[in-house]
Amino acid sequence: NGGGAGEAVPGFGMSAASIKFTLRSETARALSHSHVPYQHVGPSLLPDFDLPFTTTLSPHLEGARVRLVDWARRMGILEAQPGVPGSHIWDEERIRAIDLPLCAAGIHPDASADELDLSSGWLAWGTYGDDWFPVVHGRTRDLAGARLANDRLSLFMPLDDEGTPEPLNALERSLGDLWRRTAGPMDADARRTFRTAIETMTESWL
Known part of the structure; x- marks a missing residue:
């Protein structure tokens, strides 16, 4: 019928204008x-927790803190590769701040000084590797x-007396x-079981 220019044509805008809002929807909208x-x-x-066991730390803790920093420096962990x-x-401030010997001293309170150094070293190595892969790769x-x-890494964990290659990094x-x-x-x-456990851990870095 050739509608004139003044004729209104209903569209999406007009239909949207007819939507009715409930009190619940308006309240939710205001809260959002x-x-x-x-x-x-x-x-x-918090409730009172029953802690029947006391914390015991190795008496070699203070020495282990010093020796771990020295070891990390010798290994090259505290410098760019x-x-x-x-x-x-990692730098000296970083390795001192995370205080891994404290963790080792709690895990192995009866350790000798050498054993505590070894436990601290493993904790440091695992933590360093966990930082290394996402940053470097x-x-x-x-x-x-x-x-x-x-x-x-498996090349540096031989099961017999075979040698290891020259290390490329710390x-x-x-x-x-x-x-x-x-x-x-x-x-x-025991050596094979130990290496498998380490390889399982390092696989998680990928």
């Missing part, structure tokens, strides 16, 4: 705009390089040092 994030909450009320961008991930999404680096060097000191006195079965 009035929420203030990051408000302080608490404090939570040659030819590896972004590899200066994850930053560049270098999965192939990460797998190759992970595979090389992670390999420190693992070789810890392995010799730990696995040397073990029999073949």
Whole structure:
């Protein structure tokens, strides 16, 4: 019928205007705009916990703290690795702050000084490796390089008297040092079990 220019044509805008809001929806809408994030909450009320056991720490803790820093420095953990961008991930301040000998002293309170140093070294090595892979390989999404680096770690955990290759970085060097000191006195079965446990852990870094 050739409607004129003044004729209104119903469309989406007109139909949307006819939507009716309920009191509940209007209240929810108002609350969603009035929420203030990051408000302080608490404090939570906690019950009394029964702690029948006391904390015991190794008497060699203070010495282990000093010796761990010295060991990490000798292994090269506290410096950038040659030819590896972004590899200066730990320094003396960092290793002192995380205080891994304190953890070792609680895990093994009856340890001798040498045993506590060894436990502290393993904790440091595992923590350093856990930091190393995402920084060095994850930053560049270098999965192939990460797998190759992970595979090389097994070379520094020999099951017999075979030698090890020249370490390429502090992670390999420190693992070789810890392995010799730990696995040397073990029999073949214990050594194999120990290496499998470490390989399972390092696989999680990929």
